[in-house]
Amino acid sequence: MVDNLRVVFRVDASLEIGSGHVMRCLTLAAALAEKGARCTFVMRELPGSLAVMVGGRGHEVRMLPEREAPNSESLPGHAGWLRTDWETDAADTIAEIRDARPDWLVVDHYALDARWEQALADSAESLLVIDDLADRPHVCDVLLDQNLGRSQSDYDGLLPTDAGQLIGPRYALLRPEFAQKRARSLARRRSGDVKTILVSMGGVDSENVTGDVLRALDSVEELASCHVTVVMGGGSPHAEEISGLVQRMHLRARVMVNVGDMASLMSDADLAIGAAGGTAWERCCLGLPSLLIVMAANQKPGTDALDRAGAALAIGDRRHISKTLAGAVGSLLDPVELRAMSDRAASLCDGEGVRRVVAQMLGES
Incomplete structure (x- = not known):
């Protein structure tokens, strides 16, 4: 246990x-809280913010207040996600955490980079950046990128020379129940049958890709x-429509x-259809064969890497589901191929x- 450890996300x-x-970040916060840390989440007031969920987890x-959003069309990359400029966001964040200098500041935001991090340098003892893109510089003590196919060299010139790097699915932030159900899930896949699809x-899912998938299936x-x-998710704008479609x-x-309890649902499923976000590593941990749909451009590298490793099958972007899904499902109805994909996924x-x-973070061996 650690006493009085303060972590701000x-x-x-x-x-x-x-x-x-x-x-x-909630997964990381829960693990830190078990060690005795006090975790605080600093979040912008946005539609679908999940603030109530975070508070319900005990954090x-x-x-941060709503701000007048800049013209996102004129902003590079993911800068529009911030809904303000980085200087304003830095000032707002500093104002929120100045009363308690945290031991760690954890930043997980594609719209923030070294400029913001430098502005917050005196507001925390150490800084952990969680990234997936390797497309911008960071000023941090530790960089976490959990994606398959990523290497330390991808961050050459983007990090301080003494920054620690936690690279690859070995560091994927999964809740403990996935490791707990891993052995049972892998054991039940030996039949190679497909009876349940997740x-x-x-x-x-703001564009209702779920509906396209269900119609194709x-x-x-x-x-x-x-x-x-x-x-x-509870914030999905199409939940009612999907309920009607299912009937x-x-x-x-x-x-x-x-x-x-997603771990139980995944353990009991024989095949999954989803995106190559964080849930891809949950499926790999449980050896769940998957068809991957690219929901956003930043998911394509991860999707391609999983496909190349034979740990999942990429079926293109959401616009082509009606043409590609049926054939992809058919290719995985072969028990031998399904078991082989399960083994390759679990190895990652x-x-x-x-x-x-x-x-x-705690300096443990």
């Missing part, structure tokens, strides 16, 4: 950003005896919202990443 969720950044939440397109005759479980499908299907991630990251 600067992270956002919204209908545009999605929920993945907040969810993986302090400090909301569809999960993220916590928001419903047209595959080989799946007539399968059961489909659809998982959606009209030929396939047996159900919708589950705000699922608390053991579910112990959060433990390794916490050990790094």
